[in-house]
Amino acid sequence: MKRASIKDIARIAGVSVATVSYVLNKKEGSRISDATKDKILEVAKSINYTPNKIAKSLKMSKSKLIGLIVADISNDFYSNIARNIEDEAMKLGYTLLIGSCDENPEKFRKLTELFSEHQVDGMIVAPVVDSDEAINKLIAEEYPLVTIDRYLKNISLPGVMINNAEISAHVCDQLTEKKFDEIIYVGYDTELPHLLDRQEGFEIRVKNSGIPTKKVLIGIQNITAEVNEKLKKNLNLKKRTAIYFSSNKLGIAGLRYLNDHHIRVPVEVSVIAFDETEAYHLFPTDISFVQQPLIDMAKESVKLLDQQINHYTPNGERITLQAKYMERNSVE
Amino acid sequence: MKRASIKDIARIAGVSVATVSYVLNKKEGSRISDATKDKILEVAKSINYTPNKIAKSLKMSKSKLIGLIVADISNDFYSNIARNIEDEAMKLGYTLLIGSCDENPEKFRKLTELFSEHQVDGMIVAPVVDSDEAINKLIAEEYPLVTIDRYLKNISLPGVMINNAEISAHVCDQLTEKKFDEIIYVGYDTELPHLLDRQEGFEIRVKNSGIPTKKVLIGIQNITAEVNEKLKKNLNLKKRTAIYFSSNKLGIAGLRYLNDHHIRVPVEVSVIAFDETEAYHLFPTDISFVQQPLIDMAKESVKLLDQQINHYTPNGERITLQAKYMERNSVE
DNA sequence: CTGAAAGCGCTTACAG
DNA sequence: CTGAAAGCGCTTACAG
Numbered sequence: 001m002k003r004a005s006i007k008d009i010a011r012i013a014g015v016s017v018a019t020v021s022y023v024l025n026k027k028e029g030s031r032i033s034d035a036t037k038d039k040i041l042e043v044a045k046s047i048n049y050t051p052n053k054i055a056k057s058l059k060m061s062k063s064k065l066i067g068l069i070v071a072d073i074s075n076d077f078y079s080n081i082a083r084n085i086e087d088e089a090m091k092l093g094y095t096l097l098i099g100s101c102d103e104n105p106e107k108f109r110k111l112t113e114l115f116s117e118h119q120v121d122g123m124i125v126a127p128v129v130d131s132d133e134a135i136n137k138l139i140a141e142e143y144p145l146v147t148i149d150r151y152l153k154n155i156s157l158p159g160v161m162i163n164n165a166e167i168s169a170h171v172c173d174q175l176t177e178k179k180f181d182e183i184i185y186v187g188y189d190t191e192l193p194h195l196l197d198r199q200e201g202f203e204i205r206v207k208n209s210g211i212p213t214k215k216v217l218i219g220i221q222n223i224t225a226e227v228n229e230k231l232k233k234n235l236n237l238k239k240r241t242a243i244y245f246s247s248n249k250l251g252i253a254g255l256r257y258l259n260d261h262h263i264r265v266p267v268e269v270s271v272i273a274f275d276e277t278e279a280y281h282l283f284p285t286d287i288s289f290v291q292q293p294l295i296d297m298a299k300e301s302v303k304l305l306d307q308q309i310n311h312y313t314p315n316g317e318r319i320t321l322q323a324k325y326m327e328r329n330s331v332e
Numbered sequence: 333m334k335r336a337s338i339k340d341i342a343r344i345a346g347v348s349v350a351t352v353s354y355v356l357n358k359k360e361g362s363r364i365s366d367a368t369k370d371k372i373l374e375v376a377k378s379i380n381y382t383p384n385k386i387a388k389s390l391k392m393s394k395s396k397l398i399g400l401i402v403a404d405i406s407n408d409f410y411s412n413i414a415r416n417i418e419d420e421a422m423k424l425g426y427t428l429l430i431g432s433c434d435e436n437p438e439k440f441r442k443l444t445e446l447f448s449e450h451q452v453d454g455m456i457v458a459p460v461v462d463s464d465e466a467i468n469k470l471i472a473e474e475y476p477l478v479t480i481d482r483y484l485k486n487i488s489l490p491g492v493m494i495n496n497a498e499i500s501a502h503v504c505d506q507l508t509e510k511k512f513d514e515i516i517y518v519g520y521d522t523e524l525p526h527l528l529d530r531q532e533g534f535e536i537r538v539k540n541s542g543i544p545t546k547k548v549l550i551g552i553q554n555i556t557a558e559v560n561e562k563l564k565k566n567l568n569l570k571k572r573t574a575i576y577f578s579s580n581k582l583g584i585a586g587l588r589y590l591n592d593h594h595i596r597v598p599v600e601v602s603v604i605a606f607d608e609t610e611a612y613h614l615f616p617t618d619i620s621f622v623q624q625p626l627i628d629m630a631k632e633s634v635k636l637l638d639q640q641i642n643h644y645t646p647n648g649e650r651i652t653l654q655a656k657y658m659e660r661n662s663v664e
Numbered sequence: 665c666t667g668a669a670a671g672c673g674c675t676t677a678c679a680g
Numbered sequence: 681c682t683g684a685a686a687g688c689g690c691t692t693a694c695a696g
Contacts (some may be wrong), residue, residue, distance in 0.1 A: 672687105675686100678686105679683090
């Protein structure tokens with residue numbers, strides 16, 4: 001599968017490779033006669049020429065590739081993010097490399113290295129716990145870098161996130177105004193700053209309300225099993241209880257638990273979940289949820305990255321988008 | 333962000349770039365003295381050298397990139413496929429480019445072109461209707477190519493798929509043996525061969541059974557709305573009815589309809605769905621479904637592609653994997 | 665209006 | 681054991 005090169009075109013058309021390059025790139029600067037222009041285009045088509053972006057990348061030192069590193073591309077949230085990023089990136093002429101790091105800092109580091117060796121022009125990353133070292137290495141090289149969804153506690157990086165604390169406080173308000181006997185917060189046992197924000201936003205507000213609260217923290221390994229176990233231990237149906245699931249995975253696992261145990265929502269327990277997923281629609285009750293602005297997150301992150309690629313600035317902009325509480329029928 | 337090159341290493345270590353290249357690539361053929369070897373490694377580390385795969389790709393004419401083209405990476409089915417392909421590809425040293433074509437042949441063609449310009453070593457594709465032209469162009473270049481999930485009617489390509497007709501026949505058997513008054517097949521209004529197989533496998537079998545059947549075909553544009561509309565028109569609860577949803581999207585849309593209309597499963601209607609998705613678990617009844625062997629599909633497709641890359645053969649192997657019917661509680 | 669030449673960062677057969 | 685040189689497919693400042 002030897003492909004035609006501009007050298008082939010040049011030879012057949014009887015011109016120099018320089019000339020071929022000029023007409024193929026439609027540079028207006030140096031005028032080429034229409035005759036040779038036509039001939040070159042004709043030859044190019046006839047031998048089925050396709051440009052070799054690798055060669056171009058090497059010469060131009062930009063690849064028009066960008067890397068996306070997420071925890072897991074098979075997670076609904078990230079695959080939706082990825083899809084929107086793909087569309088936005090495409091518009092700007094970038095092609096997307098995707099990698100999943102499973103919350104593992106070593107995998108994260110390897111992915112950044114791999115992508116950087118492939119000379120991606122920049123990366124959009126959802127950094128994991130303990131990824132500071134890998135990130136700092138990229139920063140030292142002034143590698144265009146943008147965070148999405150998450151952010152780093154000790155490193156200032158351009159990126160886009162949502163108003164985690166505020167939206168959690170808002171969710172809390174929805175619950176406290178209904179005077180539940182008890183509210184259960186289901187979150188992750190993690191140090192990820194954006195998730196801590198989500199948790200603290202809730203905690204501070206619920207404390208003021210005086211309503212008794214339980215905090216149920218789940219490890220990222222065995223979500224379904226652990227949610228089951230901890231809900232069994234903590235959910236007391238004798239009390240009027242509301243549960244706030246602070247991610248899509250937690251929401252799905254939790255609703256599944258309620259389903260399996262025939263616990264009716266909102267009659268026996270009220271529920272608010274984070275993120276939007278088709279799955280919620282299959283639950284008997286329409287679940288009230290927090291909607292993240294995925295399209296805008298993707299748009300802004302690509303825009304930020306493109307800016308960084310075109311003009312690197314060490315302390316780039318950090319954009320906070322507004323998540324939206326979507327009231328349905330799962331709180332009563 | 334000017335990066336160090338082997339030239340820099342050579343200069344600092346006082347050796348030639350050839351020597352640097354040899355030791356960096358650990359070639360055993362030409363023996364380099366331990367002294368210079370150590371020095372080179374030391375210098376490489378000290379100036380933070382990372383290889384430029386673009387340069388290497390150009391020289392070696394292989395990029396260690398592979399492209400994956402699916403209908404939509406945000407679709408649960410494809411994002412799971414993608415994740416497994418990512419893992420398998422990684423093991424063999426490939427990095428993954430991902431593109432979504434939305435069942436649009438023009439987008440499909442553009443993606444193949446883009447990927448080929450980026451010099452991917454091969455592509456794993458889920459071809460869409462009318463993609464023959466784009467595929468044939470790749471074949472003409474002897475471009476390593478493997479289909480996944482789908483296959484082409486008029487072109488023989490290596491690939492991996494499942495036993496669509498057989499598993500549908502098996503699903504049909506589950507239903508016919510329960511002597512329903514009516515069975516509704518919900519499928520796509522499409523020419524995609526693998527979906528037609530799924531449909532015909534069911535149709536042939538159900539015809540033999542003599543049980544009245546309705547075939548409900550849904551366009552790929554507005555799945556939820558159309559499923560709603562057609563289910564409303566075709567579902568007659570006075571009859572003992574079973575519905576076979578032949579994809580995850582159809583299953584989700586259909587179950588959502590049943591949910592919204594408080595139609596109980598399996599008391600009022602029996603259901604079998606295709607594909608596995610977390611969503612099914614949120615439905616009040618555990619849904620019986622057809623499980624596709626995603627991991628094996630990914631494994632085999634990457635293996636086939638790697639074979640094609642290393643040794644191109646025009647009419648590569650076509651692998652059919654077995655889907656599995658998972659009986660739950662939605663048929664009665 | 666067009667071409668010769670250098671160079672992007674690598675690899676490798678060849679010579680010494 | 682090591683280096684000089686060619687070449688992968690491009691782009692572009694420069695010269696004519």
